[in-house]
Amino acid sequence: MKRHQTTIIDIARELNISKSTVSRALTGHPNVKPETRKAVLALAEKVDYQRNMLALSLVTSRSNTLGIIVPEFLTSFFPQIVIGAQEVARQAGYNVIVSQSDESYETEVANARVMLANRVDGVLVSLTKETRNYDHFKVFQRKGIPIVFFNRVCEEMQVPKVVVDDYEGALGAVEHLIGRGKKRIAHLAGPDSLLISRKRLQGYKDALRKNGLPLLDELIIPYDLTVEKAKIYVKHLLDLSEPPDALFAINDPTAIEAIQVIKAKGLRIPEDIAVVGFSNDYASALIEPGLTTVAQPMREIGKVAVQLLLEQMEREVTDWKAMTRILKTQLIVRGSSAAAYR
Amino acid sequence: MKRHQTTIIDIARELNISKSTVSRALTGHPNVKPETRKAVLALAEKVDYQRNMLALSLVTSRSNTLGIIVPEFLTSFFPQIVIGAQEVARQAGYNVIVSQSDESYETEVANARVMLANRVDGVLVSLTKETRNYDHFKVFQRKGIPIVFFNRVCEEMQVPKVVVDDYEGALGAVEHLIGRGKKRIAHLAGPDSLLISRKRLQGYKDALRKNGLPLLDELIIPYDLTVEKAKIYVKHLLDLSEPPDALFAINDPTAIEAIQVIKAKGLRIPEDIAVVGFSNDYASALIEPGLTTVAQPMREIGKVAVQLLLEQMEREVTDWKAMTRILKTQLIVRGSSAAAYR
DNA sequence: CTGTTAGCGCTTTCAC
DNA sequence: GTGAAAGCGCTAACAG
Numbered sequence: 001m002k003r004h005q006t007t008i009i010d011i012a013r014e015l016n017i018s019k020s021t022v023s024r025a026l027t028g029h030p031n032v033k034p035e036t037r038k039a040v041l042a043l044a045e046k047v048d049y050q051r052n053m054l055a056l057s058l059v060t061s062r063s064n065t066l067g068i069i070v071p072e073f074l075t076s077f078f079p080q081i082v083i084g085a086q087e088v089a090r091q092a093g094y095n096v097i098v099s100q101s102d103e104s105y106e107t108e109v110a111n112a113r114v115m116l117a118n119r120v121d122g123v124l125v126s127l128t129k130e131t132r133n134y135d136h137f138k139v140f141q142r143k144g145i146p147i148v149f150f151n152r153v154c155e156e157m158q159v160p161k162v163v164v165d166d167y168e169g170a171l172g173a174v175e176h177l178i179g180r181g182k183k184r185i186a187h188l189a190g191p192d193s194l195l196i197s198r199k200r201l202q203g204y205k206d207a208l209r210k211n212g213l214p215l216l217d218e219l220i221i222p223y224d225l226t227v228e229k230a231k232i233y234v235k236h237l238l239d240l241s242e243p244p245d246a247l248f249a250i251n252d253p254t255a256i257e258a259i260q261v262i263k264a265k266g267l268r269i270p271e272d273i274a275v276v277g278f279s280n281d282y283a284s285a286l287i288e289p290g291l292t293t294v295a296q297p298m299r300e301i302g303k304v305a306v307q308l309l310l311e312q313m314e315r316e317v318t319d320w321k322a323m324t325r326i327l328k329t330q331l332i333v334r335g336s337s338a339a340a341y342r
Numbered sequence: 343m344k345r346h347q348t349t350i351i352d353i354a355r356e357l358n359i360s361k362s363t364v365s366r367a368l369t370g371h372p373n374v375k376p377e378t379r380k381a382v383l384a385l386a387e388k389v390d391y392q393r394n395m396l397a398l399s400l401v402t403s404r405s406n407t408l409g410i411i412v413p414e415f416l417t418s419f420f421p422q423i424v425i426g427a428q429e430v431a432r433q434a435g436y437n438v439i440v441s442q443s444d445e446s447y448e449t450e451v452a453n454a455r456v457m458l459a460n461r462v463d464g465v466l467v468s469l470t471k472e473t474r475n476y477d478h479f480k481v482f483q484r485k486g487i488p489i490v491f492f493n494r495v496c497e498e499m500q501v502p503k504v505v506v507d508d509y510e511g512a513l514g515a516v517e518h519l520i521g522r523g524k525k526r527i528a529h530l531a532g533p534d535s536l537l538i539s540r541k542r543l544q545g546y547k548d549a550l551r552k553n554g555l556p557l558l559d560e561l562i563i564p565y566d567l568t569v570e571k572a573k574i575y576v577k578h579l580l581d582l583s584e585p586p587d588a589l590f591a592i593n594d595p596t597a598i599e600a601i602q603v604i605k606a607k608g609l610r611i612p613e614d615i616a617v618v619g620f621s622n623d624y625a626s627a628l629i630e631p632g633l634t635t636v637a638q639p640m641r642e643i644g645k646v647a648v649q650l651l652l653e654q655m656e657r658e659v660t661d662w663k664a665m666t667r668i669l670k671t672q673l674i675v676r677g678s679s680a681a682a683y684r
Numbered sequence: 685c686t687g688t689t690a691g692c693g694c695t696t697t698c699a700c
Numbered sequence: 701g702t703g704a705a706a707g708c709g710c711t712a713a714c715a716g
Contacts, residue, residue: 005403005461005485007709018687023711031685048481053459054399055709058692061347063396065460073421075624083415083442095456098440100425114437117395118407119347139390143347256628282417286598288630349693360703365695373701397693400708 006047015039026051057119065095066309067115067123069108071152073100075253076282077298078126081150084302085124092310094121103225105130112136122146122309124302127154129191129225146312150305152194158322160308162301166196169294169329170203170248173276176292176331177246178211180338182274186219186237186244188230188254197222197250200278204248219244230257238265238273246274246337252281255291259336274337289335297327348391357381368393399461407437408651409457409465411450413494415442417595418624419640420468423492426644427466434652436463445567447472454478464488464651466644469496471533471567488654492647494536500664502650504643508538511636511671512545512590515618518634518673519588520553522680524616528561528579528586530572530596539564539592542620546590561586572599580607580615588616588679594623597633601678616679631677639669 008026012019017036025032025040026049043049057063066089070078082098089096097120101108108128115123116139123140125147134154140147141157150162177185187204190197201220208215218240223229230249234257237244249255255277259269267273269289277284280295304325312321350368354361359378367374367382385391399405408431412420424440431438439460443450450470457465458481465482467489476496482489483499492504519527529546532539543562550557560582565571572591576599579586591597597619601611609615611631619626622637646667654663 005709009709019710020688020712021686023709024686027711033685036685048484050455050458052400052461052709054396054405054461055692056711057396058394058400058694058709059711061692073425074418076416076418076421079415079418079421083444086441090452095439095460096441097437099428099438102425110432113392116392118437119394119396142390260628283625283628286602286625287628347693351693361694362696362704363702365693366702369695375701378701394693397708398695400693400710401695403708 005052006049007052008049010047011040011043011049014043061119062121063119064093065097065118065120066306067118067120068096068098069111069115069123069125070098070100071103071108071126071128077279077296080298081126081302081305084299085306086302087299088303088306088310092306094310101128103128103130105133109136112139116140116143116145120145122148122313124305124309125149125154127152127194129194132193146309146315148305148309148312150301152196153324155195160312160321161324162305162308162327163196163324164296164301164327164329166199166329167203167206169278169296169331170200171207172203172329172331173278173292173294174204174207174248175211176333177248177274177276177337178207178213180246180270180274182246183213184216184219184242184244185213185246185248186221188233188247188249188258189220189222190250191224192222200250225251225254227253227257230254231261234258234261235265238262238267244273246270247276249275249277252277252279252284252291252293255293255336256281256283256287259287259289259291270335270337270339276337280332284332285334292334292337293332295330295332297329300327347394348389349394350391352389353382353385353391356385403461404463405461406435407439407460407462408648409460409462410438410440411453411457411465411467412440412442413445413450413468413470419621419638422640423468423644423647426641427648428644429641430645430648430652434648436652443470445470445472447475451478454481458482458485458487462487464490464655466647466651467491467496469494469536471536474535488651488657490647490651490654492643494538495666497537502654502663503666504647504650504669505538505666506638506643506669506671508541508671509545509548511620511638511673512542513549514545514671514673515620515634515636516546516549516590517553518675519590519616519618519679520549520555522588522612522616524588525555526558526561526584526586527555527588527590528563530575530589530591530600531562531564532592533566534564542592567593567596569595569599572596573603576600576603577607580604580609586615588612589618591617591619594619594621594626594633594635597635597678598623598625598629601629601631601633612677612679612681618679622674626674627676634676634679635674637672637674639671642669 008019008022012022025037099111148160153161189201221233277293280293284291350361350364354364367379441453490502495503563575619635622635626633
């Protein structure tokens with residue numbers, strides 16, 4: 001089915017002028033007689049003319065589009081970041097293509113191809129938990145297309161990154177638990193491939209160390225971030241001969257799952273076992289008890305990432321700034337760690 | 343900053359053949375000598391050649407892109423639909439551009455423009471709660487670009503629509519409450535502009551009527567779906583001289599807000615007042631008590647919508663099928679309406 | 685102020 | 701099997 005969309009040629013013919021003049025009138029070029037401009041604008045409006053961005057992109061070799069690749073879309077975390085990103089992008093006159101990789105490396109590679117084929121002017125990326133090879137992103141660098149990582153960043157690439165202070169956040173969260181008198185604090189950690197996992201783990205470890213608590217291997221469980229595994233490992237922890245009296249989870253979905261398991265087992269939160277999560281997802285204020293968590297400024301992450309991207313786009317190709325912007329987190333104390341907050 | 347991306351001309355020059363041949367080799371045209379093809383493919387791979395979809399789109403006047411316009415991105419509802427939609431779109435070889443309108447009519451109009459300018463081959467739309475004028479979507483029809491509405495549909499346009507059975511869902515939910523012995527059932531309804539609001543309201547009314555319960559105006563409160571208003575109206579209901587013994591909310595965020603307010607007031611759920619929501623958002627299983635709700639098949643909605651869109655795209659322009667696909671809902675009973683389920 | 689021309693990267697006749 | 705040429709819709713010199 002071949003459609004014919006109205007073009008500047010149609011308008012030119014109708015008005016007996018050249019298409020250049022129509023183009024100029026439409027783009028606000030100064031050198032156009034007011035009446036001519038008025039006539040063009042009126043006709044364009046009348047026939048629902050929409051400038052063909054594809055053709056424009058071809059001639060300017062800029063698509064005016066930014067790509068965003070996120071690992072998943074299940075909780076509100078990444079959608080919130082996308083909202084922030086879209087806001088800044090739109091203000092700067094850019095469209096946004098979003099694709100989610102379903103935590104699959106293959107899909108991520110395919111998504112990167114799509115972005116490339118659609119000639120995005122820049123791309124924002126948060127990696128899947130599977131990604132260990134970054135060739136599909138290095139291509140962007142080679143082609144001079146700016147790339148900015150956020151949240152789940154690629155360490156080996158020298159490009160701008162936006163993260164939160166995972167180490168500080170984790171440290172503060174665990175010290176908070178220690179402050180509530182907890183002594184056997186377990187950590188459900190993320191996969192070692194993700195930098196956020198390692199940073200948060202480090203924060204956990206240093207918090208224990210600083211406060212003279214022993215670091216017990218049996219209380220540190222790295223896992224793959226799936227709900228099913230979370231459930232299994234929490235059960236495992238509770239069944240230890242000497243179970244933990246607190247649990248610091250790598251993220252909120254995990255912490256929430258933990259709370260369900262703990263409650264099902266008839267234990268009291270936070271008296272028997274306290275729980276702290278990470279991110280302050282929408283759901284964390286809703287569960288019972290409320291989840292104490294390290295809040296991340298989601299929208300801000302999206303905004304800053306786009307700003308960094310726009311800055312890169314105005315630069316020369318070779319001049320990559322590999323700075324990392326670290327945003328602050330904030331501990332939000334709720335009932336899962338402090339009975340008074342119930 | 344002008345970048346040079348590798349083109350078929352570069353490859354042709356390198357191999358001393360014409361760009362036509364390169365094009366043929368790349369697209370799998372039969373009339374290419376095997377060796378030539380092999381050489382082209384090898385070089386393309388080596389230089390990270392990515393076919394420029396913009397140029398392709400220009401010549402084929404198809405962008406291979408579908409647009410999705412959703413009203414918001416705050417809960418998991420629309421993101422889930424997007425996931426389903428992307429899945430089917432990808433399988434059919436289409437990319438997806440997503441934009442969210444922030445429940446703002448203005449933004450929706452802008453988003454529609456973007457889709458048009460980017461020459462999407464088809465568009466999926468769910469309206470904002472503000473939208474009363476549909477000119478920005480009628481343009482698609484006039485230009486012969488297929489459009490499919492889902493969830494929040496436009497009644498006055500003769501195009502395919504995907505909805506769930508809001509009437510049946512609401513009816514079943516309210517009858518469930520009646521079955522639990524509730525007699526003064528309030529309804530926090532959505533704005534009258536949305537068909538889903540009216541359908542669900544109708545289901546509510548008919549359920550009361552069928553069961554010989556009075557229809558009380560003071561117990562029906564249409565509102566604008568904001569969290570703040572939800573809170574105010576729930577408080578208002580609880581302060582009535584004769585407060586309701588159950589609450590049917592237009593959606594889950596509203597129901598969840600209601601539960602918070604009711605608990606804060608020290609009333610028991612479901613004994614003093616039962617609550618039922620709509621959609622089965624991620625959070626509804628997490629709150630305490632669990633929220634009884636009318637589950638919608640989110641991913642399925644996205645999938646079916648894209649299927650309908652693809653069907654339209656294979657048709658002649660004029661031949662619009664205005665069928666409405668109605669998907670089934672399922673009542674999920676949890677503690678907010680039935681103590682036994684706690 | 686306006687028209688003419690060239691060209692962005694690609695596919696697609698039409699020749700050979 | 702391959703090349704030459706035209707054209708998708710638009711902008712950007714270059715002339716007038």
